[in-house]
Amino acid sequence: MSSAHSNTLAQESSINDNFSGPESRFECPICLAWLRDPVLTSCGHRFCRSCMDSWLERENPSCPIDNTKLEKGVDIFPDNFTRREISQQKTKCPNLVRGCLEELSPLDVETHLLTCQYKPPELPENEKLRCAFVEFGCEDKFEDEPELQRHLEQYIHKHLNLLSQAYSKFTINSPSTSAIAQQANFWDPPSKNDTSVSSNHDNVNGLLKALYEKAVLLEQKTREQDIIIANMSEQISSLNLSMSKMHLRYCNGCYLWYFNDFKNKINAMRNDSRIMHYSPGFYTAANGYRLCIRLNLSPKDPNYIAILIHVMKTEHDNALDWPFSGRLTITLVHPLQPFHNIKETMMTRPELDAFKKPVQDMNPKGFGYTEFALIEELFSQGYVENNHLLIKVQAQPV
Incomplete structure (x- = not known):
């Protein structure tokens, strides 16, 4: 198996590449997909109408790109020209590899996939x-x-x-049930004037009363222990979260991502090419750069997975050198045969937007391989173990 698709080089990629990939002028900066019902702001930026409406519901709304103050109904205008341009764009069905030759508007792909006769077969x-x-x-x-x-x-x-x-359907036919029911008031003290109660009856009542008191004590202790266990569980969860964050910050740029439920996630991405999966953010040093891994189907050939690296925002970005410069190594780890590991190393390119200082939580541009490995070979050659894929990334600033 080749380490990566021979015709695919490390390259910059947008977060929401569809099958044909939207041009930057047709891409919404908020959802990073094709513009739907595009609108234009007074500061000259385009967004989906629904994305912009949601964005403006925030306190002190401003443009996501340049932070210009915006007012709904005043600074937002329909962009009919861009709408016509998008409607004239044509892309091929993602099921092209299975024989579908349909060409349609990018905005109609999702509806078409619901009825496409070449969609993947259902599970047995x-x-x-x-x-x-x-x-x-x-x-x-x-x-x-x-x-x-x-x-x-x-x-x-x-x-x-x-x-x-x-x-x-279940019935309880215990012979002692009715007897216990008749003694429902066994914990009440007998009347002072009642002298007809036999000693045997007194013994039974005394025994039942003792058992009842014992049950009450045990129930009280159980509740106390439940409270103690709940508090301890909360403390353990908090400690585990802290340890997890510490691991991400002090991993020195070497992160192992266990991509779980691989088969179902691949099937979901085949049904919806916009689905993408991201790892937690990890650091090159305690106060270094923060990165994450992105996995999705290749926008060029959905039989391949794409693996890219995104730069993320930190609280100390002003103390770092930008653009990010260094060496990035991506490895698909074979669980049984290390010599079959798929390993690719690439150097960053400072002229690309992917390595500039992020202005939001994650830089929308990623850098990596859009056709890293063939999905069928990942299954057939044993890279997927217990339905998870292990991806290792090493980031070394220079």
Whole structure:
């Protein structure tokens, strides 16, 4: 297996490259996808209408690009010229590799994929996920975990009814139940004038009263222990979070990303080419540059995965040298045969926007390989173990 696609070089890539990739003038700086119902600001920047409406709901709204103060209804105008330009753009269906020859507007790709006759086949019945309430009678099956989660959230009443029906099938026929019910007031003291109670009856009542008091004490201790355990769990979670953040800051630019649920995430990205996955941000030093890894399907060939690096904002960016300059190494780790690791090293290019000082939490431009490895070979040659892929990135500033 080649270490990376032979015709693919390290290159700069936008966050939301579609199958054909929008030009920068057709890309919304907020959602980083094709402009939908484009609007133009008084300071000369274009955005999707829905993205801009959401942005202006913030306190003291301003332009995301240059922080110019904006007022809804005054500084926002429809951009019909750009809308016509986008509608005239044509792109091929992402299922081109499976035989679909449709050419359509980029904004119509998502709708077309729902009915495309060349879309990937559904999973076999024996590989589909089953509902967690299958033992109580729910027979629904699902293609992936997000679909299963939506089912669980939408059909709560259905599952409660199944549980109720299952519970009604159980009956309790304990001979002591009625006797205990008759002694429901066993903890009440007997009347002072009642002299007809037998000693045997007194012994039973005394025993039941002692058992009841013991149960109350045990319940109280259980509640106290539950509170202690809850507090300890909260402290452990807080400690784990702190350790995780410490690991990201002191990893010295060497980060291991365990990309879990690989199969389902690949299927989801095939259905929606706009889906992208990002690693947590990691640092080249305690007060160094902050970077993250991005994985998505290649916009040129969806049979390949793309792996790129993004520069992220930190609280100490003013103390760093910009643009970021250094060496970046990306490695796909083979879990059993290290000599089969896929490793690529590239030097940063200071003239690219990808390495400039970020003005938002993450630089929207990434740098890396748009066709890093063939998905089919990742499965067939054992790179995917327990449905996760291990990606190692080393960043060394120079």
